[in-house]
Amino acid sequence: MEILAQAVKMAFGPKEILKGIDLSLHNKEFLGIIGPNGSGKSTFLKCIYRVQKPTSGTILFNGKNLDELSYRESALQLAVVAQHNSYSFDFTVLDVVLMGRSPHKKILERDNAKDFEIAREALSTVGLSEFEKRSFSTLSGGEQQRVILARALTQQTECLVLDEPTNHLDIKYQLEIMDIVKGLDLTVVSAIHDLNIAAMYCDRLIALKDGQIVGMGTPRELLTEKFIYDMYEVKSIVKHENGRMNIMYIPKHHEKKGE
DSSP states (O other), X not given: OOEEEEEEEEEETTEEEEEEEEEEEOTTOEEEXXXXXXXXXXXXXHHHTTSSOOSXXXXXXXXXXXXXXXXXXXXXXXXXXXXXXXXXXXXXXXXXXXXXXXXXXXXXXXXXXXXXXXXHHHHHHTTOGGGTTSBGGGSOHHHHHHHHHHHHHHXXXXXXXXXXXXXXXXXXXXXXXXXXXXXXXXXXXXXXXXXXXXXXXXXXXXXXXXXXEEEEEOHHHHOOHHHHHHHHSOEEEEEEETTXXXXXXXXXXXXXXXX
């Protein structure tokens, strides 16, 4: 699947959040969106998965204007794993995962044997086959996020949007989620705060600051010490060892000590 954004702007009243975003997401690419808090990462992704409508500009799914697609049609092409997920009712894990089948169903159509098969396969993919009868609310944050990923997989879309899905998780669960997604062979676009995570998993990065794209390229091309300082006002040391990047940040109190 390919997504093309052309001159996308988003404003809330007089405040302009996105100031004309041009972006292309290629088929089977893992694209990361990085940038400081308030740079517009989540706002842009919300425009893609239709929680928000851009003030102006165009978003194309496989060459077709997103505005010309019904919500059901876009949900058959793109699934979302967001940062926070809560439910007012006490659903089982399997109930939550089956919600991903909604775009494939007619109104009031009940889940059938095929839906259950797809949902259980998704739970197996995220390593939670034994959890289907558990209450979603009793799970840890990392387990809940894997259930939400399973729900997205149950939609059987070509593309996944990850809207800062790992920010509240410890490193074990961050890596688990990203490992699973990387192994799916899907088109992925993800907002990512952790630059080391971005360097490990993304084929290409887009950097946003103040609602504008200020850089793009592979992690190796983009994540230089100068660029990181210009983006975040933090000094760093970027090392390349055995084909991997490692970014080490230098706290100000270390600078004062001359370390």
